[in-house]
Amino acid sequence: MTETVLRVVIVDDEEPARMAVRQDLEAVGGVEILGECANGFEAIKAVTELKPDLLILDVQMPKLDGFEVLEVIGREVPVVFITAFDEFALKAFEVHAVDYLLKPCSIDRVREALPRARARKALSVTPTALRHAARRPGSPLERVIIRDGADVHVLPVGKIDYVEAQDDYVSFQTQGRALLKEQTLSELETQLDPRRFVRIHRSYILNIERLAKVELYAKDSRVAILQNGTTLPVSRSGYQRLQQLL
Numbered sequence: 001m002t003e004t005v006l007r008v009v010i011v012d013d014e015e016p017a018r019m020a021v022r023q024d025l026e027a028v029g030g031v032e033i034l035g036e037c038a039n040g041f042e043a044i045k046a047v048t049e050l051k052p053d054l055l056i057l058d059v060q061m062p063k064l065d066g067f068e069v070l071e072v073i074g075r076e077v078p079v080v081f082i083t084a085f086d087e088f089a090l091k092a093f094e095v096h097a098v099d100y101l102l103k104p105c106s107i108d109r110v111r112e113a114l115p116r117a118r119a120r121k122a123l124s125v126t127p128t129a130l131r132h133a134a135r136r137p138g139s140p141l142e143r144v145i146i147r148d149g150a151d152v153h154v155l156p157v158g159k160i161d162y163v164e165a166q167d168d169y170v171s172f173q174t175q176g177r178a179l180l181k182e183q184t185l186s187e188l189e190t191q192l193d194p195r196r197f198v199r200i201h202r203s204y205i206l207n208i209e210r211l212a213k214v215e216l217y218a219k220d221s222r223v224a225i226l227q228n229g230t231t232l233p234v235s236r237s238g239y240q241r242l243q244q245l246l
Helices: 014-028 038-048 064-073 086-094 106-120 125-134 183-192 236-245
Strands: 007-013 031-037 054-058 081-084 098-102 142-146 151-156 160-168 169-174 177-182 195-200 202-208 211-218 219-228 231-234
Touching: 007 014, 007 038, 007 106, 014 031, 014 054, 014 081, 014 106, 031 038, 038 064, 054 064, 054 236, 064 081, 064 142, 098 106, 142 177, 183 195, 183 202, 195 231, 195 236, 202 231, 211 236, 231 236
Parallel strands: 007 031, 007 054, 054 081, 081 098
Antiparallel strands: 142 151, 160 169, 160 202, 169 177, 195 202, 211 219, 219 231
């Protein structure tokens, strides 16, 4: 039976590393190399436009690292991680990567990875698993990666004014604009730094640096007034949490 040809995109910020992978793939055969990318943004664009069967993806890159790229592309394409550091192997396992190759990798390891990639074209990974793997263990979220059509936004958490729940999405309010991401507010709450962000209502998480004051609105009902004049409802339990931080 004829072996399925894998359509591959290679992603690494170092050109010699990309060249080495290309040479190994060409020597092994059974692949079509669609392109090479030098950073995470190029990788996301290539996945969107070229629809590869496999992404060979470096972990440590500027702008977006490999796990952040995978968070954005989700289950669209199977991934083989390649890196000079073995400390990310557990993360790769958690997001169900096809394989994890250590640099400098031998041609035999590249050869071993390809049948696994062919068997995992239908790779399915939950967005939740990807988001957790993209963070360092025990550390709060430092930035949020949001895909908006063909655009990718990298939002530092310090620029978030507040977050609002919208069904299966959350809306990040930042500098007068809203960015939607498929995620629950409860999940996001566990990822943000509790010293900086507080759940003031079942539908809102507030960056306390944006808070100007809290006012009594009605009996046992309060509103948070932000520095830009925005008002948000504050529940009884939310007010208790807010008082602990103020």
